[in-house]
Amino acid sequence: MPIDVDQNQRREDVAAAAARLIATRGMGAVTFRNLAGALLCSTTSISHYFANRQEILVETYKFVVQRARGRRTRPGADGRAMLASIDHILPLSDEEFDDWVVWLCFWTEALFNPDLAAVQRLYSRQQRGLIEDNLRALGCAPESAHDLSQKIMTTIYGIAVQAVFDPEAWTPDAQRAALHDVMKPLSSLLAAAGGARPEG
Structure with a gap:
């Protein structure tokens, strides 16, 4: 995640990556390490925007709902x-x-x-x-x-x-x-x- 991307975009990128992990590997696949690997960034980059896994899950649920509504x-x-x-x-x-x-x-x-x-x-x-x-x-x-x-x-x-x-x-x-x-x-x-x- 490049440094010039705004905070909302970074959170959305993480949520989109988490949604892909869940769709292919299940809820347990959502970890900071797996997300960092999917986004080619450090776990610190993710923890800067999400305090814990719970926040990521809530954001991911909201992201998927909004994506569905867009259709x-x-x-x-x-x-x-x-x-x-x-x-x-x-x-x-x-x-x-x-x-x-x-x-x-x-x-x-x-x-x-x-x-x-x-x-x-x-x-x-x-x-x-x-x-x-x-x-x-x-x-x-x-x-x-x-x-x-x-x-x-x-x-x-x-x-x-x-x-x-x-x-x-x-x-x-x-x-x-x-x-x-x-x-x-x-x-x-x-x-x-x-x-x-x-x-x-």
Whole structure:
């Protein structure tokens, strides 16, 4: 990590390296030594920005969530954009698959780590809230949008976990079909908003 890189960029570089380690070798691979090796720097360079491993893990979780959000569209009144946005919460691409591996590792760790559990709760609620905002933008009543967003999130979690462990059976097409089946109640709203109806 060159000295002219600002502090936020250095922290992001460490988080990105940690995410790669977790996706390929598991949570235990996140050590100062492994990170230094991945970034071709000294462990002191990393400890200058992170006091301990816990801080690195929290920053890594935030980094992966923000990276995932960057692949999605903002809430809007277009039905097709709504479907595309929700689709890309699933592990459809290699990067999305890696993100889910990282999240699953974090969820296990969060069971016994209050700091990570708090971060997980926050981002899970925010994600559900974004879906609810999309549904309201399509014309769903507030209560219906809330209930359906819960069902969609539950479905996404179930599909993603199966896809991570059995990617041959849970291809991107199979994932989309399963998710769109749950979203069939939105068909009329999607059509009215100019979007395609869910398949399946």
